[in-house]
Amino acid sequence: METSRWRPFGSPSFRQQLTTLTLLAGVIAAGLTAAGMIAYEVVWFQGQLRSSSSSIADILGSNISAALAFDTRSDVSKSLAALVGERSVVRASVFNAQKHFVAGYARKDQPAAVTNPVSPEEAVQQSSGLIVVRPILLDHEVVGYLTVESDLSILHERVAVYSSITVLFALLSLTIAYAASRRMQTWISAPLLQLEAAARQVSSHRDYSIRVEKGGEDELGAVMVAFNEMLHEIQVRDKRLSDSAQNLESEVLARTRALIEANARLSRAKEKAEAAATAKGEFLATMSHEVRTPMNAVIGFTGLLLETNLSAQQRDWVETVRGSGEALLAILNDILDFSRAEAGRLGLEKIPFAPEAVVEEAIDLVGERARRKGLRIGFYPTPAVPPLVRGDPGRLRQVLLNLISNAVKFTEVGEIRVRADVPSGDGAATIIRFDVIDTGIGIPIGAQKSIFDAFTQADSSTTRRFGGTGLGLAICRRLVEAMGGEIGLSSQPGKGSNFWFAVPLAQVQTENETASEFSGKRVLIVDEDEPERALLQRRLERIGVTVDSADNVDALAQGDACGGGGEHGFDVVLLGTKHARIEGISLAKALHSDSRLGNARLIMMAHDGVLTPEDLVEAGVSASLLKPVLLTHLLKALQRTLPEDSATSPGKGAQPAAPAEAKNTPPLSILVAEDNLINQKVLKSQLWRMGYQAAFVQNGREAVEAAAGRQFDIILMDCQMPEMDGFEAARQIRKAHSQTTIVAITANAMPRDRDLCLASGMDDYLAKPIQPSDLARVLNNVAVRAEAPSTLAAPTGPVPTEPVHASIK
Ligand code: ADP
Numbered sequence: 001m002e003t004s005r006w007r008p009f010g011s012p013s014f015r016q017q018l019t020t021l022t023l024l025a026g027v028i029a030a031g032l033t034a035a036g037m038i039a040y041e042v043v044w045f046q047g048q049l050r051s052s053s054s055s056i057a058d059i060l061g062s063n064i065s066a067a068l069a070f071d072t073r074s075d076v077s078k079s080l081a082a083l084v085g086e087r088s089v090v091r092a093s094v095f096n097a098q099k100h101f102v103a104g105y106a107r108k109d110q111p112a113a114v115t116n117p118v119s120p121e122e123a124v125q126q127s128s129g130l131i132v133v134r135p136i137l138l139d140h141e142v143v144g145y146l147t148v149e150s151d152l153s154i155l156h157e158r159v160a161v162y163s164s165i166t167v168l169f170a171l172l173s174l175t176i177a178y179a180a181s182r183r184m185q186t187w188i189s190a191p192l193l194q195l196e197a198a199a200r201q202v203s204s205h206r207d208y209s210i211r212v213e214k215g216g217e218d219e220l221g222a223v224m225v226a227f228n229e230m231l232h233e234i235q236v237r238d239k240r241l242s243d244s245a246q247n248l249e250s251e252v253l254a255r256t257r258a259l260i261e262a263n264a265r266l267s268r269a270k271e272k273a274e275a276a277a278t279a280k281g282e283f284l285a286t287m288s289h290e291v292r293t294p295m296n297a298v299i300g301f302t303g304l305l306l307e308t309n310l311s312a313q314q315r316d317w318v319e320t321v322r323g324s325g326e327a328l329l330a331i332l333n334d335i336l337d338f339s340r341a342e343a344g345r346l347g348l349e350k351i352p353f354a355p356e357a358v359v360e361e362a363i364d365l366v367g368e369r370a371r372r373k374g375l376r377i378g379f380y381p382t383p384a385v386p387p388l389v390r391g392d393p394g395r396l397r398q399v400l401l402n403l404i405s406n407a408v409k410f411t412e413v414g415e416i417r418v419r420a421d422v423p424s425g426d427g428a429a430t431i432i433r434f435d436v437i438d439t440g441i442g443i444p445i446g447a448q449k450s451i452f453d454a455f456t457q458a459d460s461s462t463t464r465r466f467g468g469t470g471l472g473l474a475i476c477r478r479l480v481e482a483m484g485g486e487i488g489l490s491s492q493p494g495k496g497s498n499f500w501f502a503v504p505l506a507q508v509q510t511e512n513e514t515a516s517e518f519s520g521k522r523v524l525i526v527d528e529d530e531p532e533r534a535l536l537q538r539r540l541e542r543i544g545v546t547v548d549s550a551d552n553v554d555a556l557a558q559g560d561a562c563g564g565g566g567e568h569g570f571d572v573v574l575l576g577t578k579h580a581r582i583e584g585i586s587l588a589k590a591l592h593s594d595s596r597l598g599n600a601r602l603i604m605m606a607h608d609g610v611l612t613p614e615d616l617v618e619a620g621v622s623a624s625l626l627k628p629v630l631l632t633h634l635l636k637a638l639q640r641t642l643p644e645d646s647a648t649s650p651g652k653g654a655q656p657a658a659p660a661e662a663k664n665t666p667p668l669s670i671l672v673a674e675d676n677l678i679n680q681k682v683l684k685s686q687l688w689r690m691g692y693q694a695a696f697v698q699n700g701r702e703a704v705e706a707a708a709g710r711q712f713d714i715i716l717m718d719c720q721m722p723e724m725d726g727f728e729a730a731r732q733i734r735k736a737h738s739q740t741t742i743v744a745i746t747a748n749a750m751p752r753d754r755d756l757c758l759a760s761g762m763d764d765y766l767a768k769p770i771q772p773s774d775l776a777r778v779l780n781n782v783a784v785r786a787e788a789p790s791t792l793a794a795p796t797g798p799v800p801t802e803p804v805h806a807s808i809k
Contacts, residue, residue, distance in 0.1 A: 014189055022181030026174045034166030038159055045155040049088060049130055056086055057134040057148045064094060064146070065138040071096075073103055080105040088150045090129065094136070095145040102144060128152065191215040191224060198227070208235035277343060284339050285748060289720070291332055292747035293676055296769035298325040300682035303772065304689065329769065334471040337398075341478035346395070348482055352508045353393035355432060356381050356539075359418055360630045362400035370408045371626065376415035376607070377408070378628030383538060384422035386430055389505035395479050396503070399487075400434060402472045403499045407438035414439025414496070423502070431485070433502040442493040452477040452487065476501070518638060519544030522569065526550050527576025527605070532628055536574070539631050553591060570600045572622075572641060574634075580606030580624060581615065588619040601641045605629050668783055669710070670694035673703035673729060674718040674745065679768070683716065683745070686772050692779065700724030707733045712740055714782045717762065719746040719753070727760035734761030741782050745770060 012020070060079060067075035076094050083089045083105050092105040129151035136144040191212070198212045208231050212224045302322035310318060340346055359379055370377040400418070407416045419435040443451060452473045480487040485503030523540060527533040528551050537547045548570070575591070577584040584604050591597050601622040604611060611624040623637035670687065672694045674680050680696055687694050694716070697703050701724040703715065715733065719726040730742050744757040747768040754765045766774055 014192060015185055018185050018189060019178065019181055022177050022184075023174055026177035027170065030166065030170030030173055034163065034170070037166070038162050041158055041162060042155060045152075045158065046130075049150055049152070049155070050132075052086075052088070053130055053132045053148055053150045056083070056089060057132045057146055060092065060148070061134045061136045061146050065136045065143055068094065068096065068102065068136055068144045069138045076103040077105075083148075088154050089148055090151045091147075091149040093147045095147075097142055097144055099145060188220070191220045195224060195227060198231075202231065208232075208238055280339065281343065284336060285753075288332065288336055289747040292329075292768045293679060295325055295329050295332075296747070297678040297682055298322075299329065299769040300686060304682075304685045307689065325769075334475060337475050338471050338478075341475060341482070346479065346482045348395060349392040350390055351393070352388055352390050354387060355385060355389050355396070355420065355505065356387070357632060358393045358397050359400055359420060359434070360632045362397050362404055363418060363630060364632065365401060366405050366408050367626075367630075370416060371609075373408065373412065375408060375411055375413075376628065377404070377418070378415065378532075379418045379420075379630060380535060381420040381539075382422070385420045385432060386422070386505075386507040387542065388508040388510050389430065389432070390508050391483065391503070391505045395483065399476045399479050399501060400436070402476050403434075403436040403501075406472065406499070407436050407440065407497070411438040411440030411496070430507045431502050431504050433500060435498055435500045437496065437498045439496040442495050442497055443489070443491040444493050448489060448491060451489065518635070518642075520546070521571045521638075521642070522546045522548070523572045523574060524548045524550070524570040524600070525574045525576065526553055527574070528552070529576060529627075533576065536629060536631075536634070540634075543635075553587070553594070569598055572601045572603055572638060573597065574603050574605055575621075576605045576627065578607050580604060580609050580611050584611070584621075585615060585619040588621050592620045603634075603637055603641060668692060668713045668779060670779075671703065671706055671712045671715045672696045672745075673698075673700060673715065673721065673726065675699055675721045676718070679718070679745075683770070686770065686775055689772070690776055690779065698722075700726055700729030703729045704732045707737060707740065711737065714741040714743060714779065716743050716745045716766075719744055719748055719757065726762075727756060730757075730760045730762045741778075741785075743778050 060083070064076045064079045067073075067079065080092055080094065080103055083092055084107075089105075090107050090110050094102045094104065096102050129149060132148045132150075134146045134148075135142045136146055194212050194215075198210050201210055202208060211228050211231065214224050214228075215221050299322060302318050302325065305318050306315065306322065356379070359381070363377055363379055367377060404416065404418060416439075417435075417437045419433075419437070421433050421435075422430055423433050424431065477487050480501045480503060483503045485501055487499075487501035489497055489499045491497035518540075521544075523545050525533050525536055525547060527536075527549070530551065533549045533551070537549050540547045553575075573591070575584070575587065577587060584606050588602055588604060591602065602620060604619070604621045604624045605627050606624070607627045610626055611619065611621060616622070616624060622641040625633050625637055670692055672680065672683055672687075674683065674696065675698050684694065684696070695706060695712075697706050699721040700717075703717065703726075704724070706712075707715065717726040717730055721729075726744060726746070730744075733740065733742060741764070742762045743764040743766060744754075744762050745766050745768060746753060746757070757765050764778055766778065
């Protein structure tokens, strides 16, 4: 803490301070000595004056006593005159016994003698001097009085002399002290000044190499040593600091250089990788195109071949060829999908769709294989699953199909249950969880972790036994993750697996959930299996059907007048049974004889298979379904079963139209633009099988010319053709014919291909190899539109807008 000091002369230098201190000490010493001596002199002199004045008075008194007694004034005066020799006596007066003035003496420099007598006292001390009064005795008798007055003039003179001598000596001693202090200062101040100069230099130049010269062994010497040591310490630390700063700098430089180099390497690698990715993409697109063209022929022609009369051996061979072709196509699609996923180009759609319908489509696609293996396959959604959501139905179906296909593939006995539930969440962030549970071979614990990695299989023997690429689950995982969800499994080897995935699917609010073509119909479900009965009832009620259910036929009594959909009767009775042929037929017959059935139609649902057309006629059953029943199958059966007048407009709420039958194919004018002769042949045959005929052209230019000369209902347009490609041809045709449906038929199966097609004015897109059912759907849509454009309503089910490559294994 800084203390403020009183400094009347500013900040004198150390040297000045030292000089002042020395001189002050000298002055004080000289002053004190002089004061002591003068005080002593004064005291001594006053004593002297008193005794000499008393002696003078005594001698003078005895001298003048006789003269006074005889009153001889002149003698008295003479005696007094003798005082001239006494310099200190100022005045002297003689009084008689009556105290009358007799004679006096006064020094030359003094006024006349004092005539007033004073009290006879020993001596009166005054500030200016001393008065001695004496009685004059003669023979022991007082004859008069004498006063002698002395002053201090001699004392003053002596004090003046002493003072002068003291000042002189003081000056002398001060001079000597000053000279001595100057000399001593060099001893004391020189090291201090040296220290100060060194400190100043260090602070101004930051030069810690400076050292002060050690003076002596005293305290100052120790201070200087400490100062030097301190500088040394600082210098060492400074050096270390600058060394490490230098090191740091060079390290930063080196690292920056390495970073720049690494960056350059990285950007070169990135460019290379991008070029490689582009090349890979192009290669995949080309490969896909090139492989799809011959595959189109293989699958198309074997399909056609299978519809001809073949021997059992030939049928087996052709089926093998077709199966192998489809397997090859599935692998191709898997690889394409995987590479798309890897490149982050999955391109998800966001359209409204019914999630339950998508699950049933996936089950339907593998249903036949499951049935052939004797496996039951059922769908069990909970009521929480929303009827309509927004998302990508194609990709959802692809994931489900992969999981259900695997379940069928790896299960020999038992059943496959597909569940859908909403574990949590509501409103916009509905998360739907799908479970595919099988009773198959299961997956060893060790293999479960990596099962979603690409090209991974639970054990190598799997490939030998079941085939497959090990890509399906990897694609599933990427698809689910792209949808913002997660996928997982639990499995017990030998007991079965449960593959699940949960994806967020925004719920779409529907104005009237229950409105459908079946609204208001009355259905009775008779089935012993309570859970299945309840599930079916709930799902039918959701689409507006009025449902009653019972575990045996006695329930018919409820629908008293089962008279063909009357106000109280049932329109349809769904009869559930274990064995379609054994107990089903007899039960149906018995029911027919029961008047309570009235006009209600009978639909049989059995575990062990469906009835043949002959059995259906024999038992009087309108349709036969396999249990567990899929709603889509049941609705189709209801559509066929219910009398024409009782169904509402066709198409509303229906699944995509079934392929047209050759015999009732509506007339359509079709143009096919395809340069590949094999593909032309395949298409020609497929169209022929469906009862259509088409005009064929070789390229885009010819297509434009053909379209100019005639109005076609539909043009099937290949994309890559010589002279003019399909895109340009579509653009030109679209300008003149806004009504003509133009559908791309192409082996370009990448998502951007579809966008290119739509951008050039085409309406739809079919990927090669063309599935007859897809072709039929497209043609049927055009036919329906041509026949009754005003009654056509948008289907509520999903219409695939891009080729979905779900491999059915
Ligand atoms: P793959 O084309 O080989 O079937 P996937 O990725 O679909 O490829 O499956 C990888 C492996 O996971 C399969 O080879 C099989 O070993 C195992 N796997 C998948 N699903 C099941 C299942 N439901 N039951 C038993 N193993 C399964």
